Amino acid sequence: MNTRILTTLAAGALLAATAACGGQSLDDDNATAGTGSAAPAEVVLDQAPAEEKAADVINAITPDKDLAAKAAPSLKSGVLKVVSSMGYPPMELFASDGTTAIGFDPALARAIARKLGVKVTITDEEFNSQIPGVLTGRYDFVISSMTDTPERQGQVTFVDYVQAGAGMLVKSGNPAGIAGPKDLCGKTVSVVDNGSSMELAEGYAADCEKSGGKSVNVLKFPGDQEALLQVTGGRAQASITDFVVAASKAADPKLAVDAVPLDGTESPWGIGMKPDNKVLIDSVKGALDSLIQSGEYAKLLKAWNLEKLAVQSAVVNGGK
Template identity: 75%
Template sequence: MNTRIRTLLAAAALLAAATACGAEPLDSGAEAERSAAPVVLDQAPAEDKAAGVINAITPDEALAAKVPARLKTDGLKVVSSLGYPPMEFYGSDGKTAIGLDPSLTRAIARKLGVKVAITDEEFNSQIPGVLTGRYDFVISSMTDNAERQGKVSFVDYVRAGAGLLVKKGNPAGISGPDDLCGKTVSVVDNGSSLALAEQYDADCEKAGKGAVSILKFPGDQEALLQVGGGRAQASITDYVVTTYKAADPKLGVEAIALEGTESLWGIGMKPDDKELIDSVKGALDALIRSGEYGKVLKAWNLEKLAVESATVNGGK
């Protein structure tokens, strides 16, 4: 038997012995290691007020095992409208999404063990983007109501309403709608705040108290200036806006929540995307139970928006 044949027979014997012992091909271990490699989760940017909380969140293994397969490979694709602080807006670089909604999005992604990308879109384009599959979900201070439920399914994540801005120290002694009788309030014209002011005015007149004098302006900033200048004793706007303004010491105002005006805001998804809906609800409930949800809200001074559990299509 020549040398080449002996060499080949010896190699074959070694391979057979290795196979009999249950050995794997040399490259299979490397392949298994690559497939089992953990996802490197996104870090919240430094300007995210909840960054410390978010970056400490670790995946929930049970939830991570059940996420839709596309999320494991492509990550979570999210759409928002980045122009409504403190809920969603751009950081100082003009590119990075920050605010409560991006914070909660990143927290949900980390709990599910997936990466995330947040895209800015005009509000009216967001639901169509979800329905066409361009985005997995929309989170953009969107009220969960019956009309929208005809298009998407919501996982409700906060309960938000209207609020009052009053001068620091509240010299007019305003604590709620009844205290507005006989006073002047400023609002944005043709919005929900104007409707509330008109309702409070009607209630005051019905109760035989002084009417509410209403000053109307094109935007929140003009309405706010009336409080600082003393022309109005209060300004009515969204509660989330009042907290953001009150956090700026230069403005010299404080926020008061208008109880009873709250509605649920939801994360919108395709109704037939059941796996994703369950995953997002599960992640949000896990964050609520762990206390991480509350810490994220507190970082943005929005604890009053907290819900006790995630609901699906709980809005009316």
């Protein structure tokens, strides 16, 4: 699986990122040298990319000395290793250079890293590879618009960072007249494979069958962009995704799609970590709580017009 390491501006210089197999890091010596401590005085913290909407907020964040002192052993090299999946605006996307990660999830990852007094690398991986990458120790955590569900809690421990609902993308003008789940009976729907959208689609299909109607034909794809193409290309009448993503895409007139909310689907999204890494879980929870209490978290959300997704505190495994 080809992956792309996405590095940030460190000490004012843009670190190049190129496609590499297995997520090989391209960080410089300052980012990877083993210092034996994650103390902020020993690490030159990253600057956010210029195209990151929350860059000013991120760059103003200073380390929390107490959190940095208690940082997990995996962070003692001075680097937080993060995995995400680009192409899901406004949550995760590439900057104009095609390699640098921006969006709310990368912004929050950078903010957490600064609170903990460490640098950060963000690797682009296909969705289904992310949890295995965390469990094998390649990454410290995954932040990728991942719904916190009981099933996933059997693999990773989540620190929930937003509360979001689902939505549908349909062709502009909604020619198929899809206003809610019942309208999907007998229709073709595209989704990202193995995600919460797939679970919703399969649940709607079962409901259609129980009511005596035609089932939903569910088409599964590795990424959100492939799923969207099925709608614009006419193969599917709707694509189920997160509503914030649907609204972002509907705002682009070139795509000629409309966003339809799916009421009652709100659930927490979480930062996933290896369950036995208790210190890291506590560090990330502490950093997020610190960002919430300082108001910096709210500013990050506002920069990406996502204020409605705000949580009041960092909750561990809040998905039910």
